[in-house]
Amino acid sequence: MNRKYRNTVIAANWKMNMLPSKIKAYAEELKPLAAPAKWCDIVICPPFVMIPAAQKAFRDSRISIGAQNLNENESGAYTGEVSSEQLSDLGAHYVIIGHSERRQLFGETDITVNKKVHAALQANLRPIVCVGETAQQREMNVTEELVTLQLKAALAGVPATKMRRIVVAYEPIWAIGTGNTATAADAEAVAASIRAVIRGLYGARTARAISILYGGSMNAKNAFELLSQPDVDGGLIGGASLVPADFAAIINAANQDAI
Numbered sequence: 001m002n003r004k005y006r007n008t009v010i011a012a013n014w015k016m017n018m019l020p021s022k023i024k025a026y027a028e029e030l031k032p033l034a035a036p037a038k039w040c041d042i043v044i045c046p047p048f049v050m051i052p053a054a055q056k057a058f059r060d061s062r063i064s065i066g067a068q069n070l071n072e073n074e075s076g077a078y079t080g081e082v083s084s085e086q087l088s089d090l091g092a093h094y095v096i097i098g099h100s101e102r103r104q105l106f107g108e109t110d111i112t113v114n115k116k117v118h119a120a121l122q123a124n125l126r127p128i129v130c131v132g133e134t135a136q137q138r139e140m141n142v143t144e145e146l147v148t149l150q151l152k153a154a155l156a157g158v159p160a161t162k163m164r165r166i167v168v169a170y171e172p173i174w175a176i177g178t179g180n181t182a183t184a185a186d187a188e189a190v191a192a193s194i195r196a197v198i199r200g201l202y203g204a205r206t207a208r209a210i211s212i213l214y215g216g217s218m219n220a221k222n223a224f225e226l227l228s229q230p231d232v233d234g235g236l237i238g239g240a241s242l243v244p245a246d247f248a249a250i251i252n253a254a255n256q257d258a259i
């Protein structure tokens, strides 16, 4: 990470885990543990139904709330869906877009991801745009090419003035929930290539200001090494974010790297 130019972001993706009734206890445990980490932007992304409870539980802290998805349309007959304006009206600040589970299990494409990025920006939410390759694609040596295509598609039509609201998360699919973390060198190589793509599209100043996160089996043990890489500016954490002490250890590793 490079704090001179960009924020460190540590984001929890709870996926379809946790219960509304458990959030208060989680928050009471996390808040004091995370309090010393004044350099980090900490984000919790619960399922939609838990956003109000999470807002309430974290109201007296610096921890922000995000969603895990949104619908790309403004409003209307989309039963079961949630719009960017609804999230923003609730007080959410971030939204994860194009997570590989959404792409693989719910048919999201680069085109829907791009529409969702625009919808999020329209409502002043900060998109956390996810990109990443499968194990097979890595074996075929097409990781950077694929990530570049995903990123360019996600950012199509996004004006330079909005780029500073974007966060990119590199999440190799083979590393998610498997315990097979990318090596720090591999995470850095892809993060640097993502920054190079942004530099090509928007110029050096914008590229240097964008936070690029790593996600995929990040935990208290490996976080410091991953976050010490110059182009890895934070983490998107699944499993390890469900236990306050584990999540706090990652937050504090990120903070430590900053000092």
Ligand SMILES: O=C(CO)COP(=O)(O)O
Pocket (backbone or CB within 6 Å): 013, 099, 171, 175, 176, 177, 178, 179, 215, 216, 217, 218, 236, 237, 238, 239, 240
């Ligand atoms: O998908 C992830 C975060 O979005 C990563 O999940 P894990 O940390 O459980 O591997």
